[in-house]
């Protein structure tokens with residue numbers, strides 16, 4: 001089965017057709033910048049254009065950097081506040097004229113890593129961190145997702161953790177990955193003290209430099225880089241759509 005996976009981030013929107021049986025991308029990835037301000041209207045139009053560029057008329061799975069409960073968006077840290085309380089799934093379905101499954105972007109990335117990446121076959125408590133514009137979290141217990149965790153927003157030294165330790169924070173502060181490592185390590189230690197996961201998977205933009213900062217981490221937990229890198233969000237959104245859209249049109 002093939003599904004178009006869309007990953008809406010605070011900075012860019014990416015999409016590709018995904019084979020949900022193998023996790024492979026069947027088309028080159030397309031990327032556009034997230035419109036600013038990132039209102040529901042502006043994002044829906046941008047996603048519709050992106051989907052049209054594939055000439056795609058099948059189902060669509062979409063990750064959004066926000067808490068999403070039953071299609072309704074409940075938070076907006078890196079997108080416009082107009083999203084809060086907005087029926088994102090319905091708006092996207094109208095804009096795209098086809099069924100859309102909508103979920104949190106970090107949950108999508110986690111679903112993909114658990115199925116095809118660094119979390120494959122791993123039981124126990126696994127936490128996937130998507131370190132990009134924000135810090136997204138996806139928490140799994142024996143492979144089952146506890147959706148919409150927002151552990152990027154725990155407070156560290158009086159500040160929202162993602163404002164101190166995300167990839168965007170690293171760039172904003174002009175830090176190398178080695179100089180940023182202690183900030184991220186402090187975050188990891190705090191998260192470990194709260195959850196004691198068995199494995200932490202680091203994905204998102206920062207994951208490409210894992211070799212630079214990984215050896216500097218002290219948190220008492222196994223920490224590994226994501227395998228699917230920046231593709232995890234698209235693949236996971238497609239997997240989620242395949243698992244929950246009621247009547248999938250034929251390919």
Ligand code: BGC
Pocket residue numbers: 009010064065066067075077078104105106107130132133134135136137150152162
């Ligand atoms: C949002 C999360 C999102 C994460 C990564 C955070 O600011 O609150 O919902 O998963 O960024 O995009």
